Amino acid sequence: MKKIAKANLSALFRLIAENRDLYLPVNVSGQVNFAAYTEDAKVDLDTLKTVKSPKDAFFPQSENLYTVTKNDGKMKIEPEALKDKDFVVFGMKGCDVKGIEVLDRVFLSEPVDSFYAARRAHGTIVALACNEPEESCFCKVFGVDCAEPTADVTVWMAEDVMYWKALTDKGEALTKSLAEVLEDADSSDEAAVENKKAAIHKIVEKLPYSNLSLEGWNGDVLTEKFDSALWEELYKPCLACGTCTFVCPTCQCYDIKDYNTGNGVQRYRCWDSCMYSDFTMMAHGNNRTSQMQRFRQRFMHKLVYFPANNQGMYSCVGCGRCVDKCPSALNIVKVIKAFSKEGER
Amino acid sequence: MQEIISRAKELLENGTVARVLGWKIGDLPYNPEPAYFETAKDLENFVYNGFCGANLSKYMIEASKLEGKTMICLKPCDSYSFNQLIKEHRVDRDKAYIVGVGCKGKLDIEKIKKAGIKGIESISGIEMTDAADTLEIKTIYGDKTMSYADAMLERCHVCKGKDHVIYDELIGESKDTKDAERFAEIEKIEAMSPEEKFEFFKAELSKCIRCNACRNVCPACSCRKCVFDSNKFDSAQKANVDSFEEKMFHIIRAFHVAGRCTDCGECSRVCPQGIPLHLFNRKFIKDINELYGEYQAGADAESKGPLTDFTFDDAEPSVVAERG
Numbered sequence: 001m002k003k004i005a006k007a008n009l010s011a012l013f014r015l016i017a018e019n020r021d022l023y024l025p026v027n028v029s030g031q032v033n034f035a036a037y038t039e040d041a042k043v044d045l046d047t048l049k050t051v052k053s054p055k056d057a058f059f060p061q062s063e064n065l066y067t068v069t070k071n072d073g074k075m076k077i078e079p080e081a082l083k084d085k086d087f088v089v090f091g092m093k094g095c096d097v098k099g100i101e102v103l104d105r106v107f108l109s110e111p112v113d114s115f116y117a118a119r120r121a122h123g124t125i126v127a128l129a130c131n132e133p134e135e136s137c138f139c140k141v142f143g144v145d146c147a148e149p150t151a152d153v154t155v156w157m158a159e160d161v162m163y164w165k166a167l168t169d170k171g172e173a174l175t176k177s178l179a180e181v182l183e184d185a186d187s188s189d190e191a192a193v194e195n196k197k198a199a200i201h202k203i204v205e206k207l208p209y210s211n212l213s214l215e216g217w218n219g220d221v222l223t224e225k226f227d228s229a230l231w232e233e234l235y236k237p238c239l240a241c242g243t244c245t246f247v248c249p250t251c252q253c254y255d256i257k258d259y260n261t262g263n264g265v266q267r268y269r270c271w272d273s274c275m276y277s278d279f280t281m282m283a284h285g286n287n288r289t290s291q292m293q294r295f296r297q298r299f300m301h302k303l304v305y306f307p308a309n310n311q312g313m314y315s316c317v318g319c320g321r322c323v324d325k326c327p328s329a330l331n332i333v334k335v336i337k338a339f340s341k342e343g344e345r
Numbered sequence: 346m347q348e349i350i351s352r353a354k355e356l357l358e359n360g361t362v363a364r365v366l367g368w369k370i371g372d373l374p375y376n377p378e379p380a381y382f383e384t385a386k387d388l389e390n391f392v393y394n395g396f397c398g399a400n401l402s403k404y405m406i407e408a409s410k411l412e413g414k415t416m417i418c419l420k421p422c423d424s425y426s427f428n429q430l431i432k433e434h435r436v437d438r439d440k441a442y443i444v445g446v447g448c449k450g451k452l453d454i455e456k457i458k459k460a461g462i463k464g465i466e467s468i469s470g471i472e473m474t475d476a477a478d479t480l481e482i483k484t485i486y487g488d489k490t491m492s493y494a495d496a497m498l499e500r501c502h503v504c505k506g507k508d509h510v511i512y513d514e515l516i517g518e519s520k521d522t523k524d525a526e527r528f529a530e531i532e533k534i535e536a537m538s539p540e541e542k543f544e545f546f547k548a549e550l551s552k553c554i555r556c557n558a559c560r561n562v563c564p565a566c567s568c569r570k571c572v573f574d575s576n577k578f579d580s581a582q583k584a585n586v587d588s589f590e591e592k593m594f595h596i597i598r599a600f601h602v603a604g605r606c607t608d609c610g611e612c613s614r615v616c617p618q619g620i621p622l623h624l625f626n627r628k629f630i631k632d633i634n635e636l637y638g639e640y641q642a643g644a645d646a647e648s649k650g651p652l653t654d655f656t657f658d659d660a661e662p663s664v665v666a667e668r669g
Contacts, residue, residue: 029548239561241558276583
């Protein structure tokens with residue numbers, strides 16, 4: 001294990017950013033989100049959750065796929081270059097790291113998404129333990145340990161020092177390249193980290209959602225859950241906006257669109273939301289025509305369809321961003337609780 | 346709150362209404378949700394407190410299509426939105442039984458969290474009957490306090506007044522919570538140079554994630570098919586590809602609701618990125634006041650709006666050049 005004084009963090013970030021891109025939580029106009037590091041960026045490692053999850057680093061909200069240009073009656077098609085520069089995402093939380101595992105299942109299974117795969121190959125994740133989890137957090141329910149997030153490197157923030165532990169080859173390589181600023185940790189530091197972890201675990205036990213039961217949610221309950229009359233009640237306050245999907249670390253649906261450039265076409269993909277009326281619109285029309293159906297889709301996907309196709313893995317990681325941000329105060333926790341209550345009746 | 350529940354039960358029982366549109370108790374101390382109640386049993390979960398900021402007027406568009414009347418709970422400022430929806434023929438007045446509920450300012454959980462208060466277990470001082478002007482907040486990281494006024498939504502600091510502009514009956518007292526000038530922020534922006542203005546709005550709008558929450562919550566945004574959702578035009582977008590597109594959505598929306606926006610503040614309340622979207626609308630309101638005379642959208646359900654009427658005294662387009 002290594003360590004570094006918190007006072008030296010800017011030196012660490014500068015060194016990381018010297019030969020690579022570095023993304024970390026930055027305060028821009030009052031909101032904290034992952035953004036590229038610059039000398040004058042307002043880095044904020046104290047805010048527990050960024051508004052958007054850091055999935056952008058691997059799966060950007062919009063990205064070009066290829067460009068078609070027409071010149072003198074000739075057409076040229078240029079595919080967008082794949083990411084070929086190494087980068088580091090610093091400060092991802094346990095839930096967000098788990099979110100990437102979910103995305104891996106989607107984008108790295110056949111047929112592999114080359115844009116995503118290139119970013120995964122070049123990206124190193126430094127995960128930060130959550131010192132003060134909040135009431136909207138429920139990562140424990142999905143088996144995430146926010147006190148010890150497992151990524152390429154795990155870091156813990158203490159009073160005036162940050163502890164650094166590499167867990168993978170990528171993590172070791174990054175650690176080696178930062179030798180001039182990272183110091184060796186000793187056994188008292190190991191003990192300090194253990195204490196920190198125990199303190200965090202204690203807090204997690206106190207969180208109101210930590211003991212949420214997922215009983216009855218798995219890949220085998222498709223018909224039963226799909227046909228439940230509860231959805232008709234639950235969807236009603238939904239405004240059909242895309243906030244929950246766009247702040248979510250695991251929502252992975254995208255749309256492919258063409259932008260008319262005047263002398264050609266720029267084909268890009270961008271995040272889509274199952275809450276939107278034209279989601280999965282096809283030539284024959286739309287296969288979900290009511291907001292109830294669209295609302296149901298989001299939760300069925302996370303709690304039933306995804307586990308059915310991925311050995312039981314849910315595609316919710318309990319980050320609680322939807323809990324924090326839904327304009328109508330709806331969220332996946334309320335959905336799960338409503339079904340548990342229904343079961344008791 | 347008990348008075349509203351008793352009245353709702355009565356109205357359901359005597360058949361005046363088929364359902365009640367109000368707020369349902371949440372599972373955290375601050376997250377009640379808009380909800381329909383159809384039976385006395387449903388009403389056990391009814392709640393009305395400081396966190397019931399959601400403006401229910403727009404839900405009446407769908408409720409107007411249902412069989413029977415709906416009892417809808419409106420706060421004073423919500424009633425302006427409701428009037429405006431009547432004016433635009435989007436809700437059916439005869440399908441609504443409006444209970445004007447008292448309001449002493451609504452709370453903004455984002456403000457409480459921005460003050461560094463986290464791990465919230467309970468918040469006292471949020472009930473309508475609470476007289477104290479301080480919130481006592483128990484958290485897993487210790488007890489905190491915050492003044493009610495400091496935790497209020499921006500719109501409550503420029504409160505339009507404690508009177509409902511449309512209702513069938515009133516339940517509960519209201520308080521005018523205005524303690525700031527409505528156009529003070531606008532004047533600050535007007536005083537900026539064009540470059541500063543551009544930089545200000547660019548910084549704010551570059552945070553937009555195009556979730557459409559502002560549009561979908563907006564009572565003035567009631568088009569059946571928004572131009573930004575239509576696949577028949579190049580305007581259909583799901584992402585901001587460049588900084589032009591970041592601005593286009595919001596500027597078009599601000600123009601489209603100009604003269605109809607009541608300044609209910611829901612856009613700013615729901616924005617996940619904290620963009621002060623009300624500033625756009627309020628600039629239009631200020632301009633309309635200056636060019637066409639004082640006008641408050643939704644103050645009544647009958648008059649013609651300044652931008653939907655023509656008079657010989659209307660400002661000429663050249664006024665734009667003259668005003669700079």
